[in-house]
Amino acid sequence: MxxxxxxxxxxxxxxxxxxxxxxxxxxxxxxxxxxxxxxxxxxxxxxxxxxxxxxxxxxxxxxxxxxxxxxxxxxxxxxxxxxxxxxxxxxxxxxxxxxxxxxxxAADANAGPVVSQTLALITLAARRTLAMAAGYAGGWPATADRRGADGLTVGIIGASRIGRRVITELVRADAGYEVLLYDPYVTDEEARGLGAHRVPLAELCRRSQVVSVHAPQLRETTGLLGSGMLALLPDGGALINTARGAIVDTDALTRECATGRIEAYLDVTDPEPLPPGHPLLSLPNVLVTPHIAGAQxxxxxxxxxxxxxxxxxxxxxxxxxxxxxxxxxxxxx
Incomplete structure (x- = not known):
C-alpha cells in the first residue's frame, strides 16, 4: 500500500x-x-x-x-x-x-488562565488594592485602612469548572479563607467535598468580603446580582466577574460603586464593551479589563x-x- x-x-x-x-x-x-x-x-x-x-x-x-x-x-x-x-x-x-x-x-483548557486571573483578582480585592491606590495620592494609608487576605470570606457564585477550580485553590492556600458557595444544582455534601459551605445567595452576599462570579449566563442567572443583592455586600467588599457580564445588573453596580462603598473587578460587562464615557470606566474603585481572563x-x-x-x-x-x-x-x- x-x-x-x-x-x-x-x-x-x-x-x-x-x-x-x-x-x-x-x-x-x-x-x-x-x-x-x-x-x-x-x-x-x-x-x-x-x-x-x-x-x-x-x-x-x-x-x-x-x-x-x-x-x-x-x-x-x-x-x-x-x-x-x-x-x-x-x-x-x-x-x-x-x-x-x-x-x-476545549473549555477545560481555557479554564486555567481564567482561574489564574480570578485568584490574582481575589488577592487584589482582599487587600482593597483599588481603594489603597486611589487614596495613596493623599499620603500613606492609615494602618486601620489596610486589609490582608488571612481569614477572608470569599463567596463563589457557580460551581462551574472554573468555580470549582477556584474553590480548590482557595482551600489549598495558606490564608485560611472561608469559602461560601451559591449554586442551586449542588448539594450540601458536594459543596463540603469541594471545601466550601453552600448558602443562599443573599447570605453569601451579606457575609463575603469578596464575591466572585462563575455561573453560566442562563435565563435564571441574567441579572442575578441586582440592586438588592449588591446592597448586601459589606462596606469595603468587592465583586469580581470573569464569567458573563449580564449576570450583574450594570446600572445597579454602577450606583453601588459610585458611592465608593465597594470595589469591582470586571473582565466582562453588559454591554460588552461598555460605551465610551461609561462611569464604570473612570471610577477609581473599579477595574474594567477587555475580556482577557481566558487564553491570550x-x-x-x-x-x-x-x-x-x-x-x-x-x-x-x-x-x-x-x-x-x-x-x-x-x-x-
Missing part, C-alpha cells in the same frame, strides 16, 4: 476559524500531529465550497459560522466537531444534535493542543474528555 493510499484512508478534517487564529491555535507542530491522524482538507475562516463534503471532523474556533441545517447539508459525512475554544452555544444547532454529531469543547497570546496554543488530543482520541475510538451533550449544554457557559 502506498503512502498516498494510506493517507487517503485517514478521515477528512476541516479547520474553520477567524483569520489569523488558526496559526495561533494550531501551529506547525500541532498540524503535523494532526496529519498523522486526519487529512486536513481545508483551512480558513469560512466554509469553502465543497470542503465539507469529505469531512468527518470539523475543527472549529473563534469565528466559525453556526452549524445550521443548511451548513450541515453540505457535510453528509460529518461525525464530530472539535471546538478549539470555550463555549459552543453560538456554534451548535438543533440540526447538529439531530444528526447525532459528537461535539467537544501564547496561551491560545493550549486550545489547539486540547482539540488535537480530542481528534486523536476520537480517531482512536477513545472517550472524549471535553464532550458536550445537548442535555448538559443548557447549564454550561
Amino acid at each position: 502506498t503512502a498516498r493510499a494510506k493517507c487517503s484512508e485517514l478521515p477528512g478534517a476541516v479547520c474553520v476559524m477567524s483569520p489569523g487564529a488558526a496559526d495561533l491555535v494550531l501551529p506547525k507542530e500541532l498540524r503535523e500531529r494532526l496529519a498523522s491522524h486526519v487529512r486536513l482538507v481545508s483551512r480558513g475562516d469560512r466554509f469553502q465550497a465543497g470542503a465539507l463534503a469529505d469531512a468527518e471532523i470539523l475543527i472549529s474556533g473563534w469565528g466559525c459560522p453556526r452549524l445550521t441545517a443548511d451548513v450541515l447539508a453540505e457535510a453528509p459525512r460529518l461525525k464530530a466537531v472539535m471546538h478549539a475554544a470555550g463555549t459552543v452555544k453560538s456554534l451548535v444547532s438543533d440540526a447538529l444534535w439531530e444528526r447525532g454529531i459528537v461535539v467537544s469543547s 497570546g501564547s496561551e491560545i496554543r493550549r486550545l489547539g493542543e486540547y482539540a488535537t488530543a480530542e481528534v486523536v482520541r476520537w480517531v482512536s475510538g477513545e472517550p472524549l474528555l471535553g464532550e458536550v451533550t445537548r442535555e448538559a449544554l443548557a447549564r454550561l457557559a
Whole structure:
C-alpha cells in the first residue's frame, strides 16, 4: 500500500476559524500531529465550497459560522466537531444534535488562565488594592485602612469548572479563607467535598468580603446580582466577574460603586464593551479589563493542543474528555 493510499484512508478534517487564529491555535507542530491522524482538507475562516463534503471532523474556533441545517447539508459525512475554544452555544444547532454529531469543547483548557486571573483578582480585592491606590495620592494609608487576605470570606457564585477550580485553590492556600458557595444544582455534601459551605445567595452576599462570579449566563442567572443583592455586600467588599457580564445588573453596580462603598473587578460587562464615557470606566474603585481572563497570546496554543488530543482520541475510538451533550449544554457557559 502506498503512502498516498494510506493517507487517503485517514478521515477528512476541516479547520474553520477567524483569520489569523488558526496559526495561533494550531501551529506547525500541532498540524503535523494532526496529519498523522486526519487529512486536513481545508483551512480558513469560512466554509469553502465543497470542503465539507469529505469531512468527518470539523475543527472549529473563534469565528466559525453556526452549524445550521443548511451548513450541515453540505457535510453528509460529518461525525464530530472539535471546538478549539470555550463555549459552543453560538456554534451548535438543533440540526447538529439531530444528526447525532459528537461535539467537544476545549473549555477545560481555557479554564486555567481564567482561574489564574480570578485568584490574582481575589488577592487584589482582599487587600482593597483599588481603594489603597486611589487614596495613596493623599499620603500613606492609615494602618486601620489596610486589609490582608488571612481569614477572608470569599463567596463563589457557580460551581462551574472554573468555580470549582477556584474553590480548590482557595482551600489549598495558606490564608485560611472561608469559602461560601451559591449554586442551586449542588448539594450540601458536594459543596463540603469541594471545601466550601453552600448558602443562599443573599447570605453569601451579606457575609463575603469578596464575591466572585462563575455561573453560566442562563435565563435564571441574567441579572442575578441586582440592586438588592449588591446592597448586601459589606462596606469595603468587592465583586469580581470573569464569567458573563449580564449576570450583574450594570446600572445597579454602577450606583453601588459610585458611592465608593465597594470595589469591582470586571473582565466582562453588559454591554460588552461598555460605551465610551461609561462611569464604570473612570471610577477609581473599579477595574474594567477587555475580556482577557481566558487564553491570550501564547496561551491560545493550549486550545489547539486540547482539540488535537480530542481528534486523536476520537480517531482512536477513545472517550472524549471535553464532550458536550445537548442535555448538559443548557447549564454550561
